[in-house]
Amino acid sequence: MAVLDILEFPDPRLRTVAKPVAVVDDGLRKLIDDMIETMYAASGIGLAASQVNVHQRLLVLDVSEEHNQPMVFVNPEITPLTDQTQPYDEGCLSVPGFYETVERPERIRVKAQDRDGKPFEMECEGLLAICLQHEMDHLNGKLFVDHISRLKRDRIKKKMEKLHRQQA
Ligand code: QAP
Numbered sequence: 001m002a003v004l005d006i007l008e009f010p011d012p013r014l015r016t017v018a019k020p021v022a023v024v025d026d027g028l029r030k031l032i033d034d035m036i037e038t039m040y041a042a043s044g045i046g047l048a049a050s051q052v053n054v055h056q057r058l059l060v061l062d063v064s065e066e067h068n069q070p071m072v073f074v075n076p077e078i079t080p081l082t083d084q085t086q087p088y089d090e091g092c093l094s095v096p097g098f099y100e101t102v103e104r105p106e107r108i109r110v111k112a113q114d115r116d117g118k119p120f121e122m123e124c125e126g127l128l129a130i131c132l133q134h135e136m137d138h139l140n141g142k143l144f145v146d147h148i149s150r151l152k153r154d155r156i157k158k159k160m161e162k163l164h165r166q167q168a
């Protein structure tokens with residue numbers, strides 16, 4: 001297993017729209033395991049393949065209290081089950097150190113494949129629903145900062161660019 005590098009905002013590669021996964025094979029399972037390890041190493045609760053510069057429709061998350069129940073979604077598709085939204089102070093491993101309130105539908109249905117390529121469906125609410133929608137956004141080249149005001153987004157962009165200059 002390996003800890004992968006995570007792309008950081010405003011890296012333009014985070015804007016790539018991911019392509020469907022054609023086959024779930026050992027190569028993909030290795031990527032899934034590396035993504036889970038990367039998520040835990042960074043103290044995250046969710047990670048999309050886009051964030052590790054792999055532009056395939058795949059995400060992992062773990063919203064359990066003990067951080068010991070990783071979930072895998074290959075080719076996920078989500079549909080809202082209600083117009084009702086819930087606000088949550090979201091962060092992102094690609095925008096470290098920044099948190100902003102985002103409103104998203106409270107309940108969703110997800111259709112996806114598991115790590116063996118087997119299709120499954122489930123209904124989600126609470127943090128799981130929020131996290132899945134946040135990670136789905138990544139697969140579509142979208143970030144949580146796209147849900148806040150341009151003023152706030154531009155401020156975060158400037159601060160991230162400054163940090164990256166200092167790291168260079
Ligand atoms: C997405 O985000 C998410 O700034 C996953 O310094 C966030 O795992 C879904 C993290 C909130 C639902 C609600 C962020 C770790 C982790 C940071 C994350 C940081 C260290 C973010």
Ligand code: CO
Pocket residue numbers: 091092093094134135138
């Ligand atoms: Co994120």
